[in-house]
Amino acid sequence: MNESAGALLDLSGKVAVVTGAATGIGEGIARTLAEVGVDVIVADIDTVGAHRVAGDVGGTALDLDVRDAAQCASVLGDIGERIDILVNNAGSYHEAGSILDQSVESWSRSIELNLASLFHCSKPVAARMVDQGDGGAIVNIASVDGLLPCLGTGYDSAKAGAIHFSRSLAVDLAPHGIRVNAVSPGVVPVPTLDRMHAGEIEHFWPTEPSTSGLMGPLMKQRSANVPIGRKGTPRDIANAVLFLVSDLSSYVTGQNIAVDGGWTLV
Numbered sequence: 068m069n070e071s072a073g074a075l076l077d078l079s080g081k082v083a084v085v086t087g088a089a090t091g092i093g094e095g096i097a098r099t100l101a102e103v104g105v106d107v108i109v110a111d112i113d114t115v116g117a118h119r120v121a122g123d124v125g126g127t128a129l130d131l132d133v134r135d136a137a138q139c140a141s142v143l144g145d146i147g148e149r150i151d152i153l154v155n156n157a158g159s160y161h162e163a164g165s166i167l168d169q170s171v172e173s174w175s176r177s178i179e180l181n182l183a184s185l186f187h188c189s190k191p192v193a194a195r196m197v198d199q200g201d202g203g204a205i206v207n208i209a210s211v212d213g214l215l216p217c218l219g220t221g222y223d224s225a226k227a228g229a230i231h232f233s234r235s236l237a238v239d240l241a242p243h244g245i246r247v248n249a250v251s252p253g254v255v256p257v258p259t260l261d262r263m264h265a266g267e268i269e270h271f272w273p274t275e276p277s278t279s280g281l282m283g284p285l286m287k288q289r290s291a292n293v294p295i296g297r298k299g300t301p302r303d304i305a306n307a308v309l310f311l312v313s314d315l316s317s318y319v320t321g322q323n324i325a326v327d328g329g330w331t332l333v
């Protein structure tokens with residue numbers, strides 16, 4: 068391959084579905100991909116937010132609940148355009164929690180949203196990429212919690228699963244030229260977290276995390292000691308995604324990039 072780095076980063080004409088792109092990290096990914104010419108489909112359950120971001124980036128808003136396998140199959144299977152890139156970003160730490168506090172229903176919801184959703188969206192998109200016949204790229208947004216447990220068994224197991232899901236799917240789809248990788252963000256302040264901490268959005272984290280060694284203190288300690296000395300931004304995560312969906316990473320598959328400022332090193 069003799070193309071320049073600049074040429075490899077020009078993704079004009081490519082079509083990407085980014086789930087959970089109405090705000091936060093997903094919004095950052097949508098905006099970054101649009102900057103390099105990608106036609107972005109902003110898929111989210113938040114219709115208003117999806118239209119806002121899609122309008123800003125000249126893309127398309129798509130109503131999608133990634134927990135609903137049948138809906139994902141029909142909606143993603145029926146998109147008129149081709150799909151070159153899928154970023155499975157939708158996920159949530161709302162139901163993180165100690166096993167002492169968390170109900171089995173909450174645990175199942177966490178697995179459904181953060182792990183099963185990857186299968187729901189990847190299956191119809193992979194089938195389309197195979198039919199299209201010219202490869203593709205899938206990136207799953209996991210978390211440092213999938214590497215170092217921090218937020219309870221539901222979220223942490225789902226994110227560890229997301230990393231191994233990426234490895235397994237990479238082997239599965241490699242013969243079709245479809246690359247699959249994961250990105251694991253560290254601490255990234257987003258509006259949703261601000262609203263959770265302000266009590267505007269319900270979450271299941273104990274306010275006083277005395278019941279758990281996982282919640283609160285450990286997270287605070289690690290987050291206050293990020294070796295690079297600052298928290299991450301959606302742009303930090305999006306730049307790693309850009310690398311993984313472009314041909315700059317044409318020989319990279321089944322990998323997980325921790326974009327965490329060194330959070331997992333200490």
Ligand SMILES: NC(=O)c1ccc[n+]([C@@H]2O[C@H](COP(=O)([O-])OP(=O)(O)OC[C@H]3O[C@@H](n4cnc5c(N)ncnc54)[C@H](O)[C@@H]3O)[C@@H](O)[C@H]2O)c1
Binds near residue numbers: 088253
């Ligand atoms: N922010 C962080 O510090 C951080 C750290 C590690 C990993 N992550 C992961 O990054 C991803 C994005 O996190 P964020 O902080 O930007 O979250 P966020 O809550 O700000 O945004 C999540 C988006 O997903 C959408 N969404 C939620 N449920 C959905 C569903 N069922 N179907 C479709 N869309 C749905 C929401 O409407 C929202 O637009 C998540 O997978 C999260 O687990 C975030």
